[in-house]
Amino acid sequence: MFSLFPALVSGSVADRSALRFGDRSLTYAELAASAGALAARLDGAARVAVWATPTLETAVGVVAALLAGVPAVPLNPRSGEAELGHIVGDSAPSLVLAAPGDVLPGPLGALERVDVTIDPGLAAGTKEEAPGGAAAPGSAAPAAPGAVTDPGSPALVVYTSGTTGPPKGAVIPRRAIAATLDALADAWQWTGDDVLVHGLPLFHVHGLIIGVLGPLRRGGSVRHLGRFGAEGVARELDAGATMLFGVPTMYHRLAEAFDEHPGLAGALGRARLLVSGSAALPLHDHERIRAATGRGVVERYGMTETLMNTSVRADGEVRPGTVGVPLPGVGLRLVEEDGTTIAWYEADGTPAGAYDGESVGEIQVRGPNLFTGYLNRPDATAAAFSADGWFRTGDMAVLDPGGSVRIVGRKATDLIKSGGYKIGAGEIENALLEHPGVREAAVAGEPDADLGERVAAWIVPLDLQEPPSADELAGHVANRLAPHKRPRTVRFLEALPRNDMGKILKRELPRD
Ligand code: MCA
Ligand code: AMP
16 A cells, blocks of 8 residues: 555554654654544545644644645745735645644634644653653554545645746645655665754755655654754764755855864764755855865755756765756656757666757656646646656756766746745745835846845835835845745846836846
8 A cells, every 4th residue: 555654654663763853852653643643633624734833743744634645735934924825825725734822824814723732741852862761652653534545646735936926836746755755765875774954944845855754754763953053963963863954055054164163074074965955056065065074965956846856876976066867767858949859868767868068958857756736727737848748847957978967057047046945036026016115126146155046136116215225125025925035135226127128137237
């Protein structure tokens, strides 16, 4: 029978630590009991929203929904009301899961609320280091009545930005989660003995699927930092964690922290695997980390719609700037603007065509790791695939002579990757235009050593003598959408550069 979490259902590692957030943790038996009880309550729900704070409750809530076969929609708890209103309206959850005491904002007010309750006796302390501690109430998760075991059925709806308009809900089937996690296990030699540490948010694929469901599918452990920081990373790696996952901004901040934290480099050097993803890790940070720790950072390339496509393998060579080779089961090809395929992989994983390190094409992928479509958006779903059924990633790449994928750019200049978050210029422009002091707005990404790219805005104010302040505009976007979408640089202009058709010429926006 298809199961996302064999170890949880079989009870084979009942006493092993499954989840740890700060000083609260659950063994597999305890997770099975908590999530199993909640799953029984969710039976019959069409879809549930999860208030995805970086806590044990979020992990238990998502696992419960998956056990019950009810699709879950993780919500960024920092989303502003306009963004939350859109996501709740679009995904129409029948209830929202939250931790007791969480204050839910307006757009969630009309929804039935179910608290994720975890017996404090279960979660207290660090039991896994003390076998024979808190008694486990059960060893295997009972299947919820009506549990869906069909691998094609939806597991999660994850919202992701496009170039224009509000975020779209990517419907991710159970099969895709299983396929991507098993392919990563193969590439990274990832087993139940691994202990993963990270501080990623739990409302995106990276932190939730790879970073929480990944260890649970392997029967291993995850220690979540609650909030990312060099101290927590060093502490957990010193205490036996074997793998670290992060976005490039996190690795950049670790590289910056070597002087301040003398033990950090040694701790990173002891890890079995350091993995970076969600954006490109710059060469300078690769080099600083290797010089200080003796370890190369493994990069993998994925997308909300496709989960993971490629990775450097644990036994492969780390070459900065490359994201490795297609994962088992993933078909990958590079396609030129006119539809010509210039390079691809054969079914046995052999590169073919122009793998010369120079010929650039769009990465297109297919495989069991793909989403099934955007919720309520058949138009956008159709546009995302080629006529012969390949998903168009919008990422431009070359294949190196050795066959590694090297990402060289992105088709859409209106997509910004900041701190590993994908942000559409259009949604920020629309939010800025709703500010009473703004007449015209243009948004683009600018290079940023810490964030990779930062959101920059060019504003034509209604009153050039008294424009709204940059902080005011940043706060306006943060409160409507989310803080990571706020412009970090604001420049005021008398007019935006436009062509004869009235289209904004973003390349001509003044940058100083
Ligand atoms: C600042 N803040 C504000 C404002 N200004 N709040 C409201 N209004 C304002 N005007 C607050 C923020 O809320 C936050 O609060 C604090 O100031 C700092 O915010 P920020 O500067 O945005 O955060 P940061 O410290 O720079 O965060 C860096 C980060 C973060 C930790 C690296 O960017 C991050 O977690 N990135 C991960 C993204 C990710 O997981 N992407 C995966 C998607 P406070 O101080 O209270 O926190 S991609 C994916 O899933 C695919 C499949 C893939 O390949 O992985
Ligand atoms: P998202 O839609 O937020 O899931 O972001 C997916 C995008 O992140 C991809 O289309 C790539 O542009 C980018 N991305 C993810 N991993 C990497 C990586 N290792 N190197 C470069 N870009 C990456």
